[in-house]
Amino acid sequence: MSLDASDIEKIAHLARLEIAPESIERYAADLSNILDLVAQMDAVDTTGVEPMAHPLHMSQRLRPDRVSEHDRRELFQAIAPLTEDGLYLVPKVID
Amino acid sequence: MQNKSIAQMAAELRLRTYSSVELTRHYLERIARLDRRLNSFISVASESALAAAERADRAIASGDAGPLAGIPIAHKDIFCTAGIKTSCGSRMLDNFVAPYDATVVERLAAAGAVVLGKTNMDEFAMGSSNETSYYGPVHNPWDADRVPGGSSGGSAAAVAARLCAAATGTDTGGSIRQPAALCGITGIKPTYGRCSRWGMIAFASSLDQAGVLARSAADAACLLDEMAGFDPRDSTSADVDVPDYVDALDDDIAGLRIGLPKEYFGEGLDPRVAASVQDAIKEYERLGAKVKEISLPNSPLSVPVYYVVAPAECSSNLARFDGVRYGHRCENPKDLEDLYKRSRAEGFGAEVQRRVMIGTYVLSAGYYDAYYLKAQKIRHLIADDFTRAFEDVDVIMGPTAPTTAFELGAKMDDPVAMYLNDIYTIATNLAGLPGMSIPVEPVDGLPVGLQIIGNYFQEARLLNVAHRFQHVTHWHQGAPSGFE
Numbered sequence: 001m002s003l004d005a006s007d008i009e010k011i012a013h014l015a016r017l018e019i020a021p022e023s024i025e026r027y028a029a030d031l032s033n034i035l036d037l038v039a040q041m042d043a044v045d046t047t048g049v050e051p052m053a054h055p056l057h058m059s060q061r062l063r064p065d066r067v068s069e070h071d072r073r074e075l076f077q078a079i080a081p082l083t084e085d086g087l088y089l090v091p092k093v094i095d
Numbered sequence: 096m097q098n099k100s101i102a103q104m105a106a107e108l109r110l111r112t113y114s115s116v117e118l119t120r121h122y123l124e125r126i127a128r129l130d131r132r133l134n135s136f137i138s139v140a141s142e143s144a145l146a147a148a149e150r151a152d153r154a155i156a157s158g159d160a161g162p163l164a165g166i167p168i169a170h171k172d173i174f175c176t177a178g179i180k181t182s183c184g185s186r187m188l189d190n191f192v193a194p195y196d197a198t199v200v201e202r203l204a205a206a207g208a209v210v211l212g213k214t215n216m217d218e219f220a221m222g223s224s225n226e227t228s229y230y231g232p233v234h235n236p237w238d239a240d241r242v243p244g245g246s247s248g249g250s251a252a253a254v255a256a257r258l259c260a261a262a263t264g265t266d267t268g269g270s271i272r273q274p275a276a277l278c279g280i281t282g283i284k285p286t287y288g289r290c291s292r293w294g295m296i297a298f299a300s301s302l303d304q305a306g307v308l309a310r311s312a313a314d315a316a317c318l319l320d321e322m323a324g325f326d327p328r329d330s331t332s333a334d335v336d337v338p339d340y341v342d343a344l345d346d347d348i349a350g351l352r353i354g355l356p357k358e359y360f361g362e363g364l365d366p367r368v369a370a371s372v373q374d375a376i377k378e379y380e381r382l383g384a385k386v387k388e389i390s391l392p393n394s395p396l397s398v399p400v401y402y403v404v405a406p407a408e409c410s411s412n413l414a415r416f417d418g419v420r421y422g423h424r425c426e427n428p429k430d431l432e433d434l435y436k437r438s439r440a441e442g443f444g445a446e447v448q449r450r451v452m453i454g455t456y457v458l459s460a461g462y463y464d465a466y467y468l469k470a471q472k473i474r475h476l477i478a479d480d481f482t483r484a485f486e487d488v489d490v491i492m493g494p495t496a497p498t499t500a501f502e503l504g505a506k507m508d509d510p511v512a513m514y515l516n517d518i519y520t521i522a523t524n525l526a527g528l529p530g531m532s533i534p535v536e537p538v539d540g541l542p543v544g545l546q547i548i549g550n551y552f553q554e555a556r557l558l559n560v561a562h563r564f565q566h567v568t569h570w571h572q573g574a575p576s577g578f579e
Contacts, residue, residue, distance in 0.1 A: 008452075015410060015455040016417070017448055018436035027452065033511050034453055040399040041469050044476070051471035052478060054331070055287040055301060055527025056551065061330055075194045081424035088419050091430050 002032045096121050097257035098574065101166055101314040102341075104260060108165045109155055115148040115165025119209050122167045126211065126258050129578060133234050135243075135253040137172045139212035140179045147209040154207060163321060164207030169259040171250050172213040173220055174200050174305075175294040183296045184216040184228040184246075187416050187423045187442030197294025198326045199263060199305050206321040211259050215249030218444045219413065220270055220298045222246050223516045226507055227446040234503070235278060236575040237541055241500040244274030250308045251278040256578040261309035261318050265295060267302045268401055269495075269520025272532035275308055276495035276544020279534045281561065281571060282308045283315050286552050287527035288333030290319075291326035299408035300331070302401075302524040311571050312533065312561035316340035319554065335552055343555040344562040349383030351560065352488040356391045359493030359519050367538040372494045375535040375545045375564070379492075382563060389488060391480040396473050397522040398514055403457050403470035404525070409447075410454025416442060449510060478526040485550045490560055494519055495532040495544030519546060529554050533561045534570040542573075 003011075008027050012019045019027065073086055082089040096118065099107070108115055123141050130136055144167065151165035175181050175193035182188045196204065204210070217227040225233040225248025233248040235241040236256040243252040247264030251274035254262050264271040266284035275282025283306045290305040297303060305322065309315040320340050326332045353376065360369060380386060418424035418438025425441055428434035443451065457466035484491060496516060506513040523530040528551060532544035545564075549557040565571050 003456075007456075011452045011456050011459070014459060015448075015451050016414075016432070016435040016439055017443070017451065018433075018440040019448075027449070030449055030510055031453060031456070034402055034449070034514075035456075037511050037514070038399045038402055038457075038466065038470075040396060041403070041473055044393075044396065044469075044473055046469060046472040046476070049472040049475055051468055052475040052525075053471070055478070055525075056333065058288075058331070058333070061334075063327065072194070076420075079190075079192065079194065079421045081418065081421075090419055091428050091434055093431050 003028050003035070097125065100311060101260055101317045104166055105163070109160070115151040115155070115209060116145060118165060119144050119148040119167050119211070122211055122259060129256060130258060132239060133236060133252050133256055134231055135215055135233050135249040135256065135258060136169070136212045137182055137184070137215050137230050137249070138180050140210060143178060144209050144211050151207050151209060161205060161207035163203065163317065165209060166207070166260050167209045167211050168203065168318070169211050169214050169250060169253055169262040170200060171216055171247050171262065171264050173216060173265055173296045174263060175296070176200055176210065176213065179210070179213055181213065181296070182229070184218040184230060185442065185444065185447070186229045189229065189423065191422055193294070195294060198291035198328060199322050200294065202321050203318065214253050214262055217246035217248065218447050219296070219409070220246040220265055220267055221409070221446050221450055223269070223273060223513050224506065225249065225274070226503065227444055229444060232503055235500045236578050237279060238500065241502055241541070242277065244277035244496070244500065246270040247308060248274045251275055251280060251282070254278070254280050254308045254310060255575060257574060261307060261314050263305060264308045265303055265305050266524065267299050267405060268524050269517040271306045271308060272495050272520050272530055272544065272546060273517060275532040277500040277542060279537065279542030279573060280308055280310055281312050281315055281531070281533050282306065283319065283531045283554065283557065284523070284529060285319065285323060285554050286333065286529045288331050289529070289552065289554065290322045291329040291332050293326055293328040297412040299405040300412060301408060302405060311565055312558045313341070313344055316344055316558045323554070338555045340555050340558050343559045346559045348560055348563045351379070351384040351490065353379060353384050353386045354389035354484050354488030354491045355386060356389050356394065356491060356493055358391050358394045363497050363515070363518065364494060365498045368494050368498060368543050371536045371538055371543045372545055376492060378564060378568060382567065387488065389484045389491070391484060391522065393473065393476045393480050394522045397477060397525055398518055400470045400473045400477065400525060401521045402453065402514060403466045404474065406450040406454035407458050407467050408454070410451045410458065413447070413451055446510070474525045477522050481526045481528060489556065491548040493546050495546040499538050499541035499543060523548055527551070529557055531557045531561055533564060534573070536570060
């Protein structure tokens with residue numbers, strides 16, 4: 001499996017990572033090597049094998065629909081980079 | 096003082112031979128004096144440690160002390176601790192002080208343990224050498240030019256160097272067992288779901304499990320007794336009774352059936368490591384165990400499967416780091432996309448970015464079936480191999496890592512070579528099984544680990560099997576020169 005520069009740019013965009021143009025080649029080589037390692041899976045016949053959804057084959061536990069958590073917005077927002085009136089601030093999205 | 100067992104320290108604290116404040120000061124002094132050579136701590140919490148030690152001394156005096164009252168430990172910097180920075184080894188969280196304690200932290204505190212600080216680790220637990228940390232590599236106390244293993248490399252080095260009585264760690268693909276092996280200490284990764292993941296920063300949620308790094312199986316049992324158990328706040332926490340691990344340590348192991356997977360003794364294993372592991376297995380035979388060769392035919396596929404499943408889950412888990420709610424935020428973002436992209440590119444190191452990209456790729460439209468679904472199917476085959484093996488044997492043994500500790504920088508330019516270092520540990524995580532590493536005879540002065548894998552929820556048996564070995568051998572007592 002070999003990834004080229006445009007593949008890397010597309011993946012980095014999907015992953016929301018800014019990558020420097022000079023490191024694209026290196027990422028292409030590293031990621032291609034990792035995918036070569038992963039390609040060993042292709043030799044295995046998995047017809048009829050169920051994918052493993054949980055190591056202990058447990059199903060998702062649900063809790064009763066009751067209020068269990070209380071408002072701690074101030075505490076949680078105290079570590080945010082930028083907030084105002086209880087809201088997180090980001091650059092303007094809509095003009 | 097630092098060479099005593101946890102049980103002995105606990106007993107002497109109760110007899111007031113020394114106080115927890117004295118014991119805590121002793122460890123803080125060792126950290127201040129010796130950790131410059133190792134870089135095993137990211138944060139040292141002297142003030143809160145001494146305050147906790149005073150509380151422990153008062154509890155001991157009034158007779159209502161918990162089982163670990165006054166015992167100084169350290170937490171891997173992946174566990175959230177209210178009031179002490181939790182960096183996860185990343186620039187992304189260099190400014191992060193969690194608003195709450197992880198369940199594991201809370202339980203150990205409730206048992207009276209004193210937290211000396213937070214240990215260094217590979218960034219977001221992604222690495223096998225502790226070289227991907229934003230805070231610089233950790234040095235192996237047995238040879239400062241070598242790695243301690245990873246990702247719990249700081250915890251392993253700190254325990255081996257006697258800078259804390261024991262430490263917590265996490266293991267997603269070998270991150271407790273491999274550094275324990277490379278640093279000559281005892282490490283246990285319990286069954287998936289045995290210890291709560293709540294407040295433990297997520298890497299790969301279907302594989303991550305908290306555990307202990309300690310100087311002996313008996314010490315590890317003391318901590319695991321307090322850490323293990325159901326937690327309603329972790330949706331994958333196992334609601335299964337927890338036996339008393341300390342009580343089971345001395346059980347007889349005559350007749351124990353040990354399986355040796357032939358795949359774990361093949362090509363790639365250093366013959367000197369193999370010889371050391373074989374000698375340890377002979378010791379088990381002298382203790383009355385029966386050994387047979389078994390096969391885990393799909394285990395060679397563990398590494399490829401892992402490098403689909405773990406990056407896929409990591410890319411999803413690390414999507415939360417967006418520069419908005421906490422963690423690193425870039426300067427002067429020109430729009431929202433720029434805020435995301437630059438905050439993440441500046442906050443994450445190279446290995447984390449590689450894994451996020453692999454994970455993003457294998458989960459992207461058109462590739463899901465070929466990668467993630469295929470990997471989850473083979474994962475089932477790998478787990479079935481173990482289920483079959485455990486019909487005939489009680490535990491599985493083999494090497495923890497293919498070699499002793501390698502030199503710093505030796506594998507940093509070749510991610511795939513680094514990944515192969517976890518070839519014997521990964522299958523256990525994929526299957527969700529508990530595993531341990533205990534020190535056996537060193538090779539050229541460098542530690543070697545024997546891996547012991549058990550069936551689901553058989554941690555008591557593993558600790559017992561490890562303890563019986565440590566009862567008749569002394570490898571676990573060796574201290575690196577300069578840290579005795």
